[in-house]
Amino acid sequence: MENQQDFQYTRQISQQYPQDKRFLLAILQDIQKEYNYLPRESLYMVQEYMDIPLAKLYSMATFYKALSLKPKGRYIIKVCDGTACHIRASQTLTDEISKILKIAPGQTTSDGRFSLETVNCLGSCAAAPVIVVNDRFYGKVTPSMVKTIIDEYGGIYS
Amino acid sequence: MEIYRAHVLVCKGTGCVASGSEPIMEAFQKELEKKGLSKEVKVVQTGCLGLCELGPNVLIYPEGSYYCTVKTEDVPEIVEEHLLKGRIVERLLYKERDTKERFRSLMDIDFYKRQKRIALRHCGLINPEIIEEYIANDGYRALGKALTEMTPQGVIDEIKKSGLRGRGGGGFPTGVKWQFAADAQGDIKYVVCNADEGDPGAFMDRSILEGDPHTVLEAMAIAGYAIGASEGYIYVRAEYPIAVKRLEIAIEQARNHGLLGKNILGTEFSFDIFIRLGSGAFVCGEETALLASVEGRRGEPRPRPPFPANKGLWDKPTIINNVETYANIPEIILQGADWFSNIGSEKSKGTKVFAVGGKINHTGLVEIPMGTTLKEVIYDIGGGIPNNKKFKAVQTGGPSGGCLPASLLDMPIEYDTLIQAGSMMGSGGMIVVDEDTCMVDIAKFFLTFTQEESCGKCPPCRIGTKRMLEILERITNGEGREGDIELLENLAKSIKASALCGLGQTAPNPVLSTLRYFRDEYEAHIKDKKCPAGGCQALIHYEVVADKCKGCGMCVKVCPTQAISGERRKPHEIDLDKCIKCNSCYDRCPFGAIVKL
Numbered sequence: 001m002e003n004q005q006d007f008q009y010t011r012q013i014s015q016q017y018p019q020d021k022r023f024l025l026a027i028l029q030d031i032q033k034e035y036n037y038l039p040r041e042s043l044y045m046v047q048e049y050m051d052i053p054l055a056k057l058y059s060m061a062t063f064y065k066a067l068s069l070k071p072k073g074r075y076i077i078k079v080c081d082g083t084a085c086h087i088r089a090s091q092t093l094t095d096e097i098s099k100i101l102k103i104a105p106g107q108t109t110s111d112g113r114f115s116l117e118t119v120n121c122l123g124s125c126a127a128a129p130v131i132v133v134n135d136r137f138y139g140k141v142t143p144s145m146v147k148t149i150i151d152e153y154g155g156i157y158s
Numbered sequence: 159m160e161i162y163r164a165h166v167l168v169c170k171g172t173g174c175v176a177s178g179s180e181p182i183m184e185a186f187q188k189e190l191e192k193k194g195l196s197k198e199v200k201v202v203q204t205g206c207l208g209l210c211e212l213g214p215n216v217l218i219y220p221e222g223s224y225y226c227t228v229k230t231e232d233v234p235e236i237v238e239e240h241l242l243k244g245r246i247v248e249r250l251l252y253k254e255r256d257t258k259e260r261f262r263s264l265m266d267i268d269f270y271k272r273q274k275r276i277a278l279r280h281c282g283l284i285n286p287e288i289i290e291e292y293i294a295n296d297g298y299r300a301l302g303k304a305l306t307e308m309t310p311q312g313v314i315d316e317i318k319k320s321g322l323r324g325r326g327g328g329g330f331p332t333g334v335k336w337q338f339a340a341d342a343q344g345d346i347k348y349v350v351c352n353a354d355e356g357d358p359g360a361f362m363d364r365s366i367l368e369g370d371p372h373t374v375l376e377a378m379a380i381a382g383y384a385i386g387a388s389e390g391y392i393y394v395r396a397e398y399p400i401a402v403k404r405l406e407i408a409i410e411q412a413r414n415h416g417l418l419g420k421n422i423l424g425t426e427f428s429f430d431i432f433i434r435l436g437s438g439a440f441v442c443g444e445e446t447a448l449l450a451s452v453e454g455r456r457g458e459p460r461p462r463p464p465f466p467a468n469k470g471l472w473d474k475p476t477i478i479n480n481v482e483t484y485a486n487i488p489e490i491i492l493q494g495a496d497w498f499s500n501i502g503s504e505k506s507k508g509t510k511v512f513a514v515g516g517k518i519n520h521t522g523l524v525e526i527p528m529g530t531t532l533k534e535v536i537y538d539i540g541g542g543i544p545n546n547k548k549f550k551a552v553q554t555g556g557p558s559g560g561c562l563p564a565s566l567l568d569m570p571i572e573y574d575t576l577i578q579a580g581s582m583m584g585s586g587g588m589i590v591v592d593e594d595t596c597m598v599d600i601a602k603f604f605l606t607f608t609q610e611e612s613c614g615k616c617p618p619c620r621i622g623t624k625r626m627l628e629i630l631e632r633i634t635n636g637e638g639r640e641g642d643i644e645l646l647e648n649l650a651k652s653i654k655a656s657a658l659c660g661l662g663q664t665a666p667n668p669v670l671s672t673l674r675y676f677r678d679e680y681e682a683h684i685k686d687k688k689c690p691a692g693g694c695q696a697l698i699h700y701e702v703v704a705d706k707c708k709g710c711g712m713c714v715k716v717c718p719t720q721a722i723s724g725e726r727r728k729p730h731e732i733d734l735d736k737c738i739k740c741n742s743c744y745d746r747c748p749f750g751a752i753v754k755l
Contacts, residue, residue: 024454029396029437063456063613065438066396082358083553083589084515086603092740096718099738120440120607122397123361124176125515126210126522135399137176143718143740 082121171206205369281369321507326480338467357556503529555584558664560671596693619662638684
């Protein structure tokens with residue numbers, strides 16, 4: 001999938017940090033940011049560089065929600081499910097998006113364009129319910145607005 | 159230095175950025191340029207003003223005029239009328255909900271008038287990205303005073319005397335914590351700031367970091383001086399990009415000004431601060447889990463004692479305080495412990511910031527003296543419940559807290575009264591719910607949260623909360639059984655007694671408090687298979703009341719699944735097979751013709 005040069009970048013990321021376990025989380029965060037997930041090849045490189053078992057990296061990757069072992073979509077739709085959004089019916093937004101994209105929360109569409117996630121409070125409770133697509137916030141969203149928002153990102157290909 | 163005759167303050171907190179304050183700030187700059195006023199009027203970006211509901215917010219000084227819900231189209235008018243001709247644009251001023259009176263100045267508004275801002279003292283007033291603005295407002299003067307006029311023990315004594323208690327949830331006396339770390343043996347000690355604000359519905363720490371990052375840095379340096387530490391770490395949620403960016407800028411500026419680094423202010427004291435990013439794990443707000451994560455490991459808690467004050471980061475003595483706790487420190491040092499302990503109530507000193515949200519008119523941040531009643535916060539400051547609905551409960555303390563009913567509205571807000579009532583102060587989320595919210599569903603919501611965020615290390619939390627959640631799920635699905643309530647209570651008691659950390663020990667609180675005050679709702683779900691509030695989807699369906707329906711078609715427009723049909727001006731019908739129970743039609747119908755059964 002990725003070419004050789006891509007993984008060169010993993011090496012660069014790792015080598016910015018000393019070979020000290022305390023920087024492990026920071027290295028994984030940087031890799032996640034670059035590739036949008038933690039590619040297996042990158043984990044092998046970190047394993048070698050830090051001289052720790054792969055199982056340890058796996059345990060970190062599965063513990064922290066922001067780290068992912070699977071590639072995420074180009075557009076990540078996050079539905080806030082904090083308390084304020086919940087009581088203003090955020091669940092119906094998740095249901096509506098699921099129905100349109102035909103994926104459950106935590107999944108990515110087969111064309112790799114959209115991922116759907118529910119997230120903990122984003123702190124924009126005044127605009128509840130809130131959804132975020134990549135870095136763009138949408139406040140006071142209603143189920144009937146969902147399709148228009150998805151269309152802004154090209155909609156679904158039928 | 160340049161002198162300006164007026165300042166335009168544009169809120170750039172997350173709330174207002176989400177409602178579009180960035181283009182507004184650009185529009186002001188452009189418009190002022192066009193009118194040749196850019197040398198006379200300065201545009202300043204600030205942190206959160208508090209009234210996020212009405213964003214984007216703009217304040218214009220010297221008058222203190224408060225314009226809300228400003229749109230880019232309004233900017234030329236404000237510049238032309240207010241800044242050029244000196245006439246306040248009345249139509250954009252904040253309007254009081256009841257009296258419809260428009261106020262010319264921020265401090266006349268009920269929402270602000272009743273607040274007492276200590277932790278939020280600079281938020282919304284200074285540009286958080288310019289250190290000089292902080293210094294001009296007494297910034298780093300407390301650090302100077304501590305380093306030159308006070309001994310480390312003197313600082314600790316002052317904090318102890320002030321009565322300040324932790325604002326992150328536990329409410330442990332801050333001065334006592336510092337004393338433990340100061341007394342602990344060791345050459346290397348650490349100061350840590352817990353900015354992993356994870357409670358759903360709480361955003362005060364984020365607003366302080368975004369609006370006044372230097373106050374946290376200054377307080378951490380004071381703490382470092384008090385306990386003899388030379389390094390500090392701020393553990394901040396990665397979900398708060400604006401806060402992270404402003405912290406980075408602030409640390410850089412403080413280093414350049416000699417306020418962090420070696421020999422601060424020419425004294426022997428050296429101290430530096432580093433940022434560590436969280437990675438989406440709620441349990442990392444627990445102090446021992448947070449330390450594990452700073453060390454680059456899985457963020458799992460460990461048993462205490464030993465407490466971090468003795469064995470913390472890399473096993474060295476460490477103090478961990480929350481953002482809001484730190485934000486109080488410089489003012490206590492400057493104005494003295496007596497000044498601080500005169501604010502608040504007998505047992506809870508000072509103020510507390512709350513993020514008020516949910517079914518309330520003024521969602522936003524408020525800082526009130528301890529001892530203020532729930533009613534004052536919800537009605538006088540928060541403006542009451544929208545759409546003439548009835549108040550049902552207020553949830554404080556997030557997933558560790560509980561729900562308090564209307565009968566407790568006159569209760570003063572203090573650490574101990576809240577705990578006695580079955581809730582807690584927590585980090586300061588305050589969510590108001592009205593008659594349409596099902597209390598069993600709220601309990602299920604919080605338990606789903608803690609269940610998901612349980613790190614899995616100890617069985618009571620990992621397995622116990624899962625079993626409780628399963629019971630709540632069957633109750634809300636209409637499959638509740640006789641004896642479920644007792645089973646919930648039993649499990650809750652065991653989990654509280656045996657879980658490893660604060661997350662597990664407090665996880666049953668939302669269930670216990672709703673059982674205490676809203677037991678009849680649980681019983682209605684179990685015995686009658688009904689959800690009295692109409693919140694549990696499995697137990698309700700929607701119908702059109704033919705007499706009331708005017709056939710206006712509003713419901714048809716908002717229905718996302720085309721489940722409603724009917725001829726114009728004739729009663730409509732809902733196809734229950736297509737209906738996803740999203741409640742949109744119920745909310746939209748102007749005649750109350752749609753009912754939940």
